[in-house]
Amino acid sequence: MAVRKAIIPAAGLGTRFLPATKASPKEIIPLVDKPAIQYVVEEAVAAGIEEIILVTARGKQALEDHFDRAPELEAILEARGKRDELGEVRRLAEFVTLIAVRQKQALGLGHAVLVAKDLVGDEPFAVLLGDDIIDPAPGHASGLGQLIALFEQRREPIIALQEVPDDELRHYGVIRGEPLGDDLWRIHDLVEKPEPALAPSRLAVVGRYVLPPEIFTILEETRFDAHGEIQLTEGLRSLARLRPLNGYCVHGRRYDTGNKLGYLIATVELGLKHPQLGAPFRAHLEAHLKAGGKGR
Ligand code: UTP
Numbered sequence: 001m002a003v004r005k006a007i008i009p010a011a012g013l014g015t016r017f018l019p020a021t022k023a024s025p026k027e028i029i030p031l032v033d034k035p036a037i038q039y040v041v042e043e044a045v046a047a048g049i050e051e052i053i054l055v056t057a058r059g060k061q062a063l064e065d066h067f068d069r070a071p072e073l074e075a076i077l078e079a080r081g082k083r084d085e086l087g088e089v090r091r092l093a094e095f096v097t098l099i100a101v102r103q104k105q106a107l108g109l110g111h112a113v114l115v116a117k118d119l120v121g122d123e124p125f126a127v128l129l130g131d132d133i134i135d136p137a138p139g140h141a142s143g144l145g146q147l148i149a150l151f152e153q154r155r156e157p158i159i160a161l162q163e164v165p166d167d168e169l170r171h172y173g174v175i176r177g178e179p180l181g182d183d184l185w186r187i188h189d190l191v192e193k194p195e196p197a198l199a200p201s202r203l204a205v206v207g208r209y210v211l212p213p214e215i216f217t218i219l220e221e222t223r224f225d226a227h228g229e230i231q232l233t234e235g236l237r238s239l240a241r242l243r244p245l246n247g248y249c250v251h252g253r254r255y256d257t258g259n260k261l262g263y264l265i266a267t268v269e270l271g272l273k274h275p276q277l278g279a280p281f282r283a284h285l286e287a288h289l290k291a292g293g294k295g296r
Pocket of ligand 1: 107
């Protein structure tokens with residue numbers, strides 16, 4: 001069965017990005033010229049997803065509104081002859097079916113996925129984290145597109161991996177696995193946020209997954225951790241014990257826009273690649289740095 005549905009969990013509290021995230025969802029904060037969540041939704045659509053289930057929370061209405069019609073704004077743009085802007089605003093409301101569901105309390109990523117259970121039903125589905133952006137390497141499909149292609153070949157659940165430096169391992173779920181060749185791994189176990197000395201590898205899980213519906217039953221049986229959260233990593237550990245679970249080192253640059261430094265790096269790198277803004281932005285940065293950071 002094709003992967004038609006994707007869950008985008010975006011109900012987290014965003015504490016690493018305070019105070020910016022006190023009243024605005026981190027996923028709505030713009031990266032260059034569009035919100036982070038738009039990159040993620042566009043990636044899902046490019047990978048063939050037909051229905052997106054956005055997991056939101058109180059105070060995160062802006063995320064749904066961003067993909068809804070905006071009649072007053074459209075009328076003003078039309079009256080002012082702003083055709084390009086009008087086209088873009090309309091496109092956003094039309095290019096995908098988006099259903100929002102609320103996670104009433106931020107009880108962890110596993111819990112956020114579980115909230116979408118009834119909307120997914122009995123079919124394989126994708127998960128894309130709302131604050132994780134993957135800019136694919138030239139000549140490669142989108143991050144999720146790479147995973148779905150492998151899922152369709154092998155019919156086995158698969159999650160995205162990235163090699164990370166030792167000092168960053170404690171921020172990730174890290175796999176213990178064996179290589180299957182061509183950047184593909186069979187996952188035997190996962191460890192959440194290990195100390196570098198205890199990490200079973202340097203391969204960390206990043207925010208793209210293609211999962212079978214049985215993960216819902218597994219998550220329902222997964223216990224809350226010491227922080228009162230249901231972790232997706234725990235669910236994946238159980239899944240790996242029941243059936244083959246694969247990991248793939250996706251080809252591309254991945255940005256964690258949920259922390260301040262990751263967000264700054266993404267803004268600069270994506271800004272430098274922007275078709276219109278890239279060249280003047282590069283010229284500005286070069287002049288600014290040449291002037292010792294004192295102007296341009
Ligand atoms: P994070 O690990 O970034 O957690 O979640 P967070 O709570 O959003 O942010 P910090 O750690 O407090 O700064 C990864 C993704 O999972 C979603 C987040 O919105 C983010 O897209 N998430 C996390 C939920 O939807 N619900 C949760 O309970 C936790």
